[in-house]
Amino acid sequence: MNSDAHQIISQVYKAKKDSHAADELIEAYMPFIKSETAKFLNRPPDKSDDELSIAMFAFYESIRNYSKLRGSFLKFAALQIKNRLIDNYRKEKRNKGQISLDVSDDDKPDLKDTIRDEHDTYQENELREATKQEIDELSAQMQDFGVSMTDVAENSPRQRRTLEICQKAVQYARNNPEILDDFLRTKRVPLAKLAEGANVERKSLERHRRYLVAVLLICTNGYEIMRGHIMQVLKGGENK
Amino acid sequence: MKYMVMECHEGYAVLMDENSRFVQAANLRYKIGQTVTDPVLMNAEESNRGRISMHISKFVAAAACLTIAVSAGALYYSSNYKAHSTVLISSEANVRMELNKKGKVLNISAENADSDEIIKNYDGKGKDMLDAANDIIDIEKDKGYIENGDTVDFYIKAETPSEYNSYKSDLITGIPDVKVKVQELDGKKPHEINPPEPPKADPEKDNKKPEPPKPADKNTPPKPDDKAEPPRPADSAPPAPASPPASNNNAAQQVKQPEAPPAPPASPDAPVPPKPDGGAAPKPNDKVEPPKHVDGASPHAPALPKKKIQLKKEVLGTLSLSEINTYKALTPLPESAAPVAPATEADKNTGPAREALPEAENIQSPPLPIPLP
Numbered sequence: 001m002n003s004d005a006h007q008i009i010s011q012v013y014k015a016k017k018d019s020h021a022a023d024e025l026i027e028a029y030m031p032f033i034k035s036e037t038a039k040f041l042n043r044p045p046d047k048s049d050d051e052l053s054i055a056m057f058a059f060y061e062s063i064r065n066y067s068k069l070r071g072s073f074l075k076f077a078a079l080q081i082k083n084r085l086i087d088n089y090r091k092e093k094r095n096k097g098q099i100s101l102d103v104s105d106d107d108k109p110d111l112k113d114t115i116r117d118e119h120d121t122y123q124e125n126e127l128r129e130a131t132k133q134e135i136d137e138l139s140a141q142m143q144d145f146g147v148s149m150t151d152v153a154e155n156s157p158r159q160r161r162t163l164e165i166c167q168k169a170v171q172y173a174r175n176n177p178e179i180l181d182d183f184l185r186t187k188r189v190p191l192a193k194l195a196e197g198a199n200v201e202r203k204s205l206e207r208h209r210r211y212l213v214a215v216l217l218i219c220t221n222g223y224e225i226m227r228g229h230i231m232q233v234l235k236g237g238e239n240k
Numbered sequence: 241m242k243y244m245v246m247e248c249h250e251g252y253a254v255l256m257d258e259n260s261r262f263v264q265a266a267n268l269r270y271k272i273g274q275t276v277t278d279p280v281l282m283n284a285e286e287s288n289r290g291r292i293s294m295h296i297s298k299f300v301a302a303a304a305c306l307t308i309a310v311s312a313g314a315l316y317y318s319s320n321y322k323a324h325s326t327v328l329i330s331s332e333a334n335v336r337m338e339l340n341k342k343g344k345v346l347n348i349s350a351e352n353a354d355s356d357e358i359i360k361n362y363d364g365k366g367k368d369m370l371d372a373a374n375d376i377i378d379i380e381k382d383k384g385y386i387e388n389g390d391t392v393d394f395y396i397k398a399e400t401p402s403e404y405n406s407y408k409s410d411l412i413t414g415i416p417d418v419k420v421k422v423q424e425l426d427g428k429k430p431h432e433i434n435p436p437e438p439p440k441a442d443p444e445k446d447n448k449k450p451e452p453p454k455p456a457d458k459n460t461p462p463k464p465d466d467k468a469e470p471p472r473p474a475d476s477a478p479p480a481p482a483s484p485p486a487s488n489n490n491a492a493q494q495v496k497q498p499e500a501p502p503a504p505p506a507s508p509d510a511p512v513p514p515k516p517d518g519g520a521a522p523k524p525n526d527k528v529e530p531p532k533h534v535d536g537a538s539p540h541a542p543a544l545p546k547k548k549i550q551l552k553k554e555v556l557g558t559l560s561l562s563e564i565n566t567y568k569a570l571t572p573l574p575e576s577a578a579p580v581a582p583a584t585e586a587d588k589n590t591g592p593a594r595e596a597l598p599e600a601e602n603i604q605s606p607p608l609p610i611p612l613p
Contacts, residue, residue, distance in 0.1 A: 023250040050268055054280055057266030060251035061282060088280065131273030135246055149247035149254040149262070156262040163259065170260075215260055229244050229275075230260040 005072065012073050015063045019150040022063055026056055032074065033059050036081045040089075051085055058084035131225045138226070141217055145187055147210045155210040165200045166208050170215050172198040180220050189213060243279055245270045255279055321346065325403055327369055327411075328395035328425055332385035333358050335376050337369065343407070345372045354385060369407065370414040377418060388417045395425035 015022035026033070037045040037055040045052040061084070062077035070076050139149060157163040172194060173179045179190055179197075189212050195202035205212060218226045243255035246262065253267040255276065265279035323338040323346055334351030335358060345364045350356040358379050364372035373394070380386045394411050398404035408422045 019249060026251040048269070053268045054266050056251040057280060057282070060249075060264075064282075084280075128271065128273040128275075131244065132271075133273075135244075135272055139247070150249070150264070153254045153262040153264045158261075163261065167260070211262065214262065218260075226244065226256070229242070229256065230258060 008073050009068065012063050012066050016066075019148065022060060025063060026059055029059065029077075030056075032077075033081065036078050037085065040082065040085045051088065054084050054088050055081045127225070134223050134225050138214070138217055138223060142214060145213045145217075147213050149214075151210050152214040155208055157208050157211065162204060162208065165198075165204045166212060166215070168198040168200050169194040169205055169212065170219060173216055174219050180216065183216055184220060189216065241277070243276050245272055245274045245276060248272055252282065253279075320344075323347070324399055325407065326395075326397040326425060327373065327407060328397075329373060329376055330393040330395060331380055331390070333380060335359060337364070337372055337376075339369050343369050345369060348372065348376075358383060358385075370410050373411060374415060377415060381417070386418060389419065391419040391421055394420060394422045396422060397425040 011021070011025050015025045033055045034045055034052065037049070037052050040055075041049070041051055045055075058081040059077050062073070062080040065080075066073055066076055142148065142152070157166055173183070173190075176197065179193055182190055182193075189205075189209055191202055191205050191209070194200075194212075195205055215230075217223070218230070241257055241259075243257050243263070243265070245253055246256050247254040248267055248270055251267065252264045253270045255263050255265050257263065263279075264282040268276075268280065270276060319341040322340060324341045325339040325343075327337045327339060328351070329335045329337070333354035335355045336349045336351055337345050338347040338349075340346050345367050348359050348362070348364050350359050358376060362375060362379060364375060367375070377386070377392060381388070386392060392415075394408075396404055396407050396411075398407060404424065411422055412420050
């Protein structure tokens with residue numbers, strides 16, 4: 001019993017650093033996640049249920065936030081899952097008066113089928129495929145820098161002021177293509193030049209080096225769709 | 241806000257928002273490259289919040305501990321080291337005891353030289369009030385200041401009436417050999433309680449012209465008659481001061497009266513009663529010149545017969561301190577003065593002055609807390 005507890009704690013601590021280990025741990029504990037979801041739903045969850053996805057996400061959050069001081073991991077994870085599901089239930093409750101397009105009776109067709117679809121699904125799929133290709137390429141390029149998307153997400157600035165500092169540096173790099181060339185050639189973020197050119201503190205940039213790698217790569221040629229997604233910011237001004 | 245799905249995992253997805261922020265969110269069957277609008281984002285500040293709340297909770301715990309410690313210390317100090325009550329033992333020697341909330345002696349101080357002698361070799365700190373009081377009384381007995389059966393005054397100053405009553409009953413029941421008289425100490429030491437000054441007839445005040453009646457309300461102007469004829473001092477007849485011999489202390493005179501010589505007939509040396517116009521009225525600051533004897537000798541003791549001196553001593557022994565002080569304040573007494581001023585021509589206008597005399601006699605001095613030596 002004690003050794004099991006130690007084992008799971010070591011697995012959790014390993015999963016904190018390694019996203020693949022986190023995926024493996026989630027997969028290993030899927031029965032537990034499903035049982036916790038079933039307790040909330042009062043029925044076995046289906047794979048298509050949002051609640052199950054949210055429960056898995058809550059389990060992942062538990063891995064990230066767990067420490068030995070918090071006691072048993074599974075109890076902690078169960079509480080996290082329950083809280084997340086309750087939060088989601090409350091959020092969905094606000095939209096209770098609305099009718100879902102996906103819900104249909106047996107006799108009648110789906111509601112969404114009766115509405116004229118102005119979206120070009122084919123074009124959307126094509127765009128998504130092109131975006132996927134860009135993202136895959138970006139992921140591969142980031143591997144050369146030793147950075148993963150999860151790392152970037154964890155290293156991304158959260159405070160508005162820090163984000164603005166990083167955006168200033170990126171803007172300066174965009175206006176000076178030689179800095180981007182140096183960045184691609186040397187595979188190192190030219191923090192000194194960026195800090196000096198953008199007139200920001202180097203320390204702030206250093207803290208978000210992995211994030212800067214991703215954004216600077218997006219600013220190089222070849223990532224038009226992603227650049228378009230964040231173009232408003234790169235042009236200046238943050239979306240509220 | 242639109243989010244682009246950058247990476248999908250088993251339990252989560254990495255999204256990029258339009259501000260180029262990368263976030264983790266629940267993977268609601270997302271596909272890479274998809275644009276979503278309402279993801280379930282990771283509570284990004286969870287870890288930080290945990291850390292912050294941990295720090296805050298530590299700080300709060302430390303502050304709470306400090307507060308508890310300080311308040312406990314203050315409570316302990318208040319109940320043990322802060323003087324809450326005072327008991328003053330007053331006999332020949334005045335000894336002041338300061339007590340804490342529990343009734344233990346914090347400090348014993350001497351109020352005079354005799355009490356210095358008593359507490360010189362006595363340390364009653366930490367003792368119960370009653371024990372310390374008994375000890376002090378024993379020492380006083382040993383030193384000869386008091387004897388069994390004597391009355392010892394205790395003055396208590398307590399914060400609450402219940403404390404006062406408790407100390408009082410303790411003292412009354414707990415001190416066997418002497419008579420205990422307990423009084424409240426109103427923040428004054430007994431030796432500081434001066435006897436009240438004798439009621440002095442203030443001739444100036446008495447002869448002061450009465451102010452014309454002020455209009456009670458501005459809307460009601462005074463009558464023209466009031467303005468035209470302000471009350472005259474003579475008409476109003478303010479109580480004229482009694483002549484110094486007449487206003488002298490009554491009690492002494494009352495006792496003296498049986499053996500005092502009869503009042504001499506009106507003579508030119510006799511004090512002249514004040515005139516009603518106030519100009520000749522004796523002021524309090526004015527030295528009252530005692531009436532001279534005919535032979536010009538001093539009216540003081542050397543000139544008095546021995547019998548009178550003895551009588552005076554006897555009378556003084558029976559009088560209270562306030563009466564004595566009153567008596568002394570008004571000395572030197574003209575021995576030749578009669579208890580009642582002889583009627584003169586001016587007395588016709590000083591009728592109220594005579595009437596004021598019984599009032600002055602009726603003024604009673606408050607009782608003194610200290611027994612006369």
